Structure formats: structure tokens, C-alpha cells
Amino acid sequence: MRYRKIPDESIRRLPIYLRGLLLLSEQGARSVSSHKLAQRVHLNPHQIRKDFSYFGAFGTPGVGYTVATLTKQIRAILKLGVTRKAALVGAGRLGSALLGYPGFRMYGFEIAAVFDNNPKKIGKKFGGITIENTSRLKTLKSRKIGLAIIATPAQAAQETVDRLVDAGISGILNFAPRHLAVPKKVKVITIDIAMEFARLPYYLPAS
Amino acid sequence: MRYRKIPDESIRRLPIYLRGLLLLSEQGARSVSSHKLAQRVHLNPHQIRKDFSYFGAFGTPGVGYTVATLTKQIRAILKLGVTRKAALVGAGRLGSALLGYPGFRMYGFEIAAVFDNNPKKIGKKFGGITIENTSRLKTLKSRKIGLAIIATPAQAAQETVDRLVDAGISGILNFAPRHLAVPKKVKVITIDIAMEFARLPYYLPAS
DNA sequence: CTCTGTGAAGAAGTTCACAGCA
DNA sequence: TGCTGTGAACTTCTTCACAGAG
Numbered sequence: 073m074r075y076r077k078i079p080d081e082s083i084r085r086l087p088i089y090l091r092g093l094l095l096l097s098e099q100g101a102r103s104v105s106s107h108k109l110a111q112r113v114h115l116n117p118h119q120i121r122k123d124f125s126y127f128g129a130f131g132t133p134g135v136g137y138t139v140a141t142l143t144k145q146i147r148a149i150l151k152l153g154v155t156r157k158a159a160l161v162g163a164g165r166l167g168s169a170l171l172g173y174p175g176f177r178m179y180g181f182e183i184a185a186v187f188d189n190n191p192k193k194i195g196k197k198f199g200g201i202t203i204e205n206t207s208r209l210k211t212l213k214s215r216k217i218g219l220a221i222i223a224t225p226a227q228a229a230q231e232t233v234d235r236l237v238d239a240g241i242s243g244i245l246n247f248a249p250r251h252l253a254v255p256k257k258v259k260v261i262t263i264d265i266a267m268e269f270a271r272l273p274y275y276l277p278a279s
Numbered sequence: 280m281r282y283r284k285i286p287d288e289s290i291r292r293l294p295i296y297l298r299g300l301l302l303l304s305e306q307g308a309r310s311v312s313s314h315k316l317a318q319r320v321h322l323n324p325h326q327i328r329k330d331f332s333y334f335g336a337f338g339t340p341g342v343g344y345t346v347a348t349l350t351k352q353i354r355a356i357l358k359l360g361v362t363r364k365a366a367l368v369g370a371g372r373l374g375s376a377l378l379g380y381p382g383f384r385m386y387g388f389e390i391a392a393v394f395d396n397n398p399k400k401i402g403k404k405f406g407g408i409t410i411e412n413t414s415r416l417k418t419l420k421s422r423k424i425g426l427a428i429i430a431t432p433a434q435a436a437q438e439t440v441d442r443l444v445d446a447g448i449s450g451i452l453n454f455a456p457r458h459l460a461v462p463k464k465v466k467v468i469t470i471d472i473a474m475e476f477a478r479l480p481y482y483l484p485a486s
Numbered sequence: 487c488t489c490t491g492t493g494a495a496g497a498a499g500t501t502c503a504c505a506g507c508a
Numbered sequence: 509t510g511c512t513g514t515g516a517a518c519t520t521c522t523t524c525a526c527a528g529a530g
Binding site: 083084086087088090091113114149150151152156164165166168169170172173175176178179181218219221242243244245249251257259261263264265266267268269270271272273274275276277 | 290291293294295297298320321356357358359363371372373375376377379380382383385386388425426428449450451452456458464466468470471472473474475476477478479480481482483484
């Protein structure tokens with residue numbers, strides 16, 4: 073394999089492959105072809121092979137891919153090999169749902185701290201974790217927490233981000249419907265739920 | 280303007296523009312240039328003008344766009360002109376968060392029914408709405424509910440979708456981490472929260 | 487002169503087609 | 509034969525550059 077710029081879209085698909093592989097593994101499959109994996113995740117085999125080819129040659133011609141090996145490779149590419157601690161900021165309804173969300177653990181994430189600025193909530197237990205004052209965000213660095221999830225109201229999001237960046241956070245999953253300004257070294261992924269919903273009617277048949 | 284295929288990516292950006300325009304409007308702006316709007320939403324002016332050009336010419340050369348007019352145009356393109364009723368399936372933590380989510384109303388959505396298959400929940404009030412048995416999903420057609428939000432566990436998602444499709448639902452926002460099989464006339468947008476999080480470490484500096 | 491609208495150039499991403507290994 | 513890995517063709521999307529309206 074020669075070097076080529078890796079499409080962001082390929083990275084976006086890797087967790088899909090990973091999920092498919094985990095399922096295959098549970099069902100006892102030891103190896104899988106690009107074609108079979110494609111069926112499972114509803115993408116096409118060419119694309120799967122192309123995506124993998126950016127990172128090296130993981131398969132065996134005439135046979136396919138070893139499920140366990142491929143799983144390990146993808147986890148390594150995505151840097152999911154270690155458990156990563158994340159802070160949750162915003163202990164409202166969305167925060168509560170995220171705290172109980174089972175999907176995070178599957179990729180090695182652990183919500184290790186919860187913050188809110190509502191005095192009524194601070195000190196309360198929340199899914200087994202004590203809610204801390206947002207003034208304590210600066211302790212994140214010493215606590216080795218490098219990721220954060222923002223589930224605050226939109227108005228509070230930019231201020232929260234600034235504090236998180238000061239505290240050395242390097243990756244943020246943002247649910248506030250706002251563009252967040254951050255230094256280049258910090259990666260932000262925004263999920264704007266209402267906005268996704270907003271483009272649904274466009275695709276509906278004229279009624 | 281001549282006909283050209285409209286990029287899905289342009290459609291994806293329209294709600295972003297809409298949000299920016301609503302904010303500008305609140306601040307009393309009556310007109311805006313592509314450059315100013317671009318600053319606000321952190322995209323580039325060329326792209327904004329190009330996106331609009333797919334749908335016609337909305338601006339005035341030398342001046343810019345009238346905020347109110349452009350807002351109306353975008354709402355029309357996205358078919359957000361009417362209030363649309365949506366059913367929420369799954370009254371767990373995520374469902375609860377979605378029910379209270381303020382962003383939906385901004386685009387004209389109203390959650391008009393909530394379903395769950397847990398007998399303990401059925402009949403209870405949930406954000407002012409009585410939770411119904413999922414067996415009643417078939418009533419959606421007569422109730423003029425054409426959209427649905429799936430917030431069930433992954434295993435229940437495909438069965439739920441099948442029932443929704445039977446009930447005449449034509450657009451679905453899916454939070455279950457699964458590819459959903461639907462007829463072509465039905466549009467599904469999936470938001471897989473854990474998967475978005477999973478690609479975050481890839482972008483982190485090697486530590 | 488300012489700012490829109492758009493063809494054309496360029497970049498990014500996907501699909502094809504086939505060489506080559508098992 | 510079966511399936512991978514990958515250059516090349518193709519398609520889609522973005523950015524540029526500028527004609528032309530106000």
C-alpha cells in the first residue's frame with residue numbers, strides 16, 4: 073500500500089464495520105468476506121475493501137478476513153484499544169439518557185465525571201456519579217479525563233467548551249445546536265438532533 | 280437557473296442556514312450577505328450562494344438577501360411550512376429526553392403520540408402525553424401522524440419500523456444502532472450516538 | 487464598487503475492473 | 509475458482525473566478 077490521504081468518510085464507516093464484526097463474532101463466525109460483511113452492514117464490498125486498503129492489507133485473497141484480526145485492526149486504527157474516560161457536562165434529560173446509554177462501553181468509553189451549574193443538582197448522585205460544580209472542570213487534566221460530552225443548553229455551550237479546552241480536553245462530542253470555536257488541536261463532533269429531523273420532510277413524497 | 284441534481288449535502292446545510300437566519304432575525308437584521316451569513320454559520324460564502332442557486336435566485340446583486348424572504352424560501356424547500364405530527368416509539372431515557380427537546384418545535388414538529396411495549400409504562404402520562412401500547416401503532420394513519428422517532432433498544436427497532444411502515448409512516452428518525460430495512464418510499468435518517476463518539480479518538484493527537 | 491449567480495476547474499469520494507495470490 | 513487489493517474511471521461535491529445586476 074502506498075500512502076494516500078484517507079477519506080474522512082472511510083473513518084466514518086469504520087465503526088459500522090466494527091459493529092458488524094462484533095455481531096458476526098457473537099454468532100461464532102471466524103472469517104468473513106467483504107461481500108458477506110457488506111450484506112450485513114448494507115454497504116458495498118468494493119467500498120469495504122477500498123476502505124481497508126488505506127490502512128494496509130488485512131485479508132487473504134481467495135478466503136477473506138479473519139474476524140478477530142480485522143476487529144483488532146479496526147480498533148487500533150480508531151485508537152479504541154484503551155479505555156478512555158469522558159466527562160459529561162449538563163445533567164439534564166439528555167445528559168441522563170447519555171449516562172445510561174449502553175453503546176459507549178462497547179467502544180471502550182467510560183463516563184467518569186458529571187458536571188452541572190445548577191446548585192440544586194450539584195452534590196446529588198446521578199447514575200452512581202456525584203454531580204460536580206462546573207467550576208471544577210479545571211480538575212479534568214489531573215484526573216486524566218481527555219474527552220467530553222456537551223449536553224448543556226445552546227447558550228452555555230461555547231463557555232463550556234472554552235473551559236474544557238483550558239482543562240486540556242482534546243475531543244468533544246457536542247449535542248448543543250451551535251458551531252463551537254476551538255483550537256485546531258481539539259476535535260469536535262456535533263450531533264444536532266433537531267437539525268437532522270429538519271431535513272426529513274424534504275424527502276417525503278408531496279402530499 | 281437550469282435543472283441540476285441537488286446535492287444531498289446542500290440539503291443537509293439548509294437547516295444550518297435556517298438556524299443562522301432565525302438568530303439574525305431575532306437580532307433585528309433585515310438583510311444579510313452570503314459573506315455575513317457564512318461568518319455566522321462557519322461555512323464559506325461560495326458554498327452558500329451555490330446551495331441557494333440550486334433552488335433559484337433569492338438575492339439581490341450588490342445588496343444581499345432579505346432575511347425574512349430567505350427564511351421563508353428555505354422553509355419551503357425543506358417543506359417545513361406546516362406543523363408535522365410525529366410519533367415517539369420508546370419511552371425510556373432517550374425517549375424522555377427527546378420529548379422534552381425544545382429544538383423540534385422550532386422546525387414545526389410536534390410529538391403527538393408516545394408508544395412503549397412495557398406494560399408498566401402503558402397508560403402513564405409522559406410529558407403530558409399518555410403512553411400507548413405499541414399494538415396501537417396501526418392507528419397512526421387515521422391520526423394523520425406521518426413521522427416517527429425510534430428510541431427503542433436495537434433489537435426492537437426493525438420490528439417497530441415494519442409496523443410504522445404498515446401504519447403509513449413516511450419519514451423516520453432512528454436512534455437505534457442498526458441499519459433499518461424499509462421500502463424505497465420511506466426515508467430513514469439514523470443517528471448513532473455511540474458510533475459518532477467512536478470516531479473521535481482517531482482524530483486525537485497520539486498520546 | 488458591491489454582492490449575487492453560475493460555468494468551469496479542482497478536490498474528494500465511490501465504483502469498476504482486473505491483476506494476482508491462495 | 510474465489511476473493512483481495514488497487515489503479516483508473518467515474519461521480520459527486522466544493523471552490524474559484526468572473527460576468528452582470530443594482
